[in-house]
Amino acid sequence: DGGITQSPKYLFRKEGQNVTLSCEQNLNHDAMYWYRQDPGQGLRLIYYSQIVNDFQKGDIAEGYSVSREKKESFPLTVTSAQKNPTAFYLCASSMGVLDSTGEAFFGQGTRLTVV
């Protein structure tokens, strides 16, 4: 069953701790994205990766880090430097920036709450 999977669905973090959100896809997509969504708001791009071992900052990268060691995986780390991390995080993938004319598939999201 092909798709994009995020885990966990819900995550609680204490202030001052780093936490890593998982995103895995088996669609053979080159491009992967991380978005942050606050209540009632749109999608804000955190980081994106067009190919393995390469990634670029989006509009709100401060306090976040990513890696792309494998084509199918694009984990996001929310560091203690992120001042207001409580949000809904969405991972997405698509064929690639050289062909961003195909559907972007989203994971089911991770709801992160700082306690």
Add this chain to the structure above:
Amino acid sequence: GENVEQHPSTLSVQEGDSAVIKCTYSDSASNYFPWYKQELGKRPQLIIDIRSNVGEKKDQRIAVTLNKTAKHFSLHITETQPEDSAVYFCALGGYGQNFVFGPGTRLSVLP
């Protein structure tokens, strides 16, 4: 980078009426124009898309129109139903560029 404006930000219609959401953009290199629907607490899902060589596309009660000259495209939902209530995002794509999403429109269909 590319900017996408989406209007209105909120829209309320009576069940059975039509709803129209419009997006405008500036980058003429964009050639792929999808629309996503996001229900509360769920992931956005593609509902319809159009490519630059087509002016209109329809799928049952949903249609998208594209005016490349004027750089805008619109989502049309006819005979709206309560299950159409959601947030709708337009997006842009094209060779050599990332997807760019609009800010979203919250549609409420009133019974």
